[in-house]
Amino acid sequence: MISAPPVELCGIGTRFGRHWVLRGVDLTVQRGELLALVGGSGSGKTTILRQIVGLLAPTEGEIKLFGESLHDGGRDELAARRRRFGMLFQHGALFSALNVFDNIAFPLREMHCLPESEIRDLVFTKLGMVEIDRDAAWRMPAELSGGMIKRIALARALALDPELLLLDEPTAGLDPDRSAAFVTLIRTLHQALNLTVVFVTHDLDTLSALANRLAVLDEGRILVTGSLDEVVQVDHPFIQRFFLSERSMHALRRGKGTD
């Protein structure tokens, strides 16, 4: 089956005020990839992620999702395209007014055509997939730990069976144990659901354990894309500092160990 790549960025440039955050970014994400956007703070990785989902509009260039421009078509087509991807926000962004069940059911109910009994079965399936106990379904987000919030937010992002999953700092704020478990969970789901995953991180453990391709950003442009082994070969001061310092090497080895 030949189909368009899930994400295509052509010549993206973004300006905040007079400062160019991104300039001339080209990136294609193929189906089934686990792509990590890597870069220092302020290198524009989160900006790219937010542009892919349409929260920010680039100053120049074009973004295509599944071969179609993000803002093409009428209301229904836009909605249909939005259902093909899910996003996990850094702090989960669960709706604090709704309990866990209603949070996951929210995107399903927004379809306005599913009977409640099917929604219930789907919600519990998703909860099971992220390994959350079904008793937790009636709790409010304020009563949950950070790790559970991330898992439930992931279940919500997966509620509509998206083909593309975007993760913003998936392991930020989790302890090493939880973080490793969360990475394993994402890997499992990636395989089970044939997902394409794009994520932003600056945690090297997560990076080496999860990504099968990297795009390294520095000063608003993509330095290099490729596998971790290819990337570390590149001779560039940022890559040297980021990947080849004593601490980084240690973290990378540890990450690979959990592979």
Next chain:
Amino acid sequence: MPERAKPTLARTEQGLRLAGCWTLATLTRAPQGLRAAIAQAPREAVWDLQAVVALDTYGALLLWRAWKRAIPASSSIPPEYLALFERLNQHVAEVPAARPKRDPFAWVAATGVLAMTFASHLASFVALLGQLVIECLYVLRTPRRIPWLEISANLHKAGVRAMPVTALVAFLIGVVLSYLFALQLKRFGAEAFIVDVLGIGVIRELGPVLVAVLVAGRSGSAMTAQLGTMRVTEEIDALATMGVPRHLRLVLPKVVALGIAMPLLVTWTCAIALAGGMIAAYFELGLDFQFFIANLPRAVPLPNLGIAISKGVVFGMTIALVACHFGLRVEPNTESLSGNTTRSVVAAITLVILLDAVFALATRNVGLGGG
């Protein structure tokens, strides 16, 4: 695109043959007949899924429900879809977990919770008052610790910037009241008494309460939201770890500032309202401005001004205290922030009206005897 292929169901000699794309996106657009056909199809039939292009959790769930939660032995399912059904088998129980039942005696517990919440509000309000008294005593002993900057900033925000809106509201209310009174007084030929009615009404009652309602809505809610946001972002904890007492730096300036700003705003509002009333009286009754102003001191004895100003002080401090009380109770989530802001405004206005009644009782023999 192959992923958009319509889901179809065909009857063959052996049983049912499924084809196309069985996903949430396509199934929700498929005709209702398809779902009914699946639901009615016999479980024992041969289900042939070999021609299905795509199947997602929702598509699998539809089939799963039709199959009464077990894969029929006679089915033919491509191996890549088996994992989906396996997941459903694992996570969708025969008797799904229902929402916890409503307890018929929940109202008893709710009443108890309500009483306990009230008690806890009362306790923390008293604690806040006590803490404030301690801070006041401390500040009086070490005057260089008085947070002048914060007090003046609050004075500006809650006082000076409230002047236009209070003036506008006061002027309009003055005009409307004066017009209404004029209509009534004309029937008795007692036009001159409009000065008495307006003077006493506005200065003694309406001015202070009007300003209190406006300030509670404008500055009280802002104070609660500010403290609440600071709690959510842990700024208050950061202050505490630096050894800065939050009551001294955050609560005291607000209470002092509103205690100073409110009487001034009350005076300002009363003046504008009376001016509005005066203009309306001129047009409606032909009462000239000089007469109105000359008669005001006779109609409104000095103690009334004292009452208005002391009401302003008390109402202002009450609003600030209530706002800080609710602001400090905010828990780190959006629900709590919005809930406490609402409660802060409602509680402040209610309390102000209660206090106004207390004032009315305590001062019933003051400032009304003249004339």
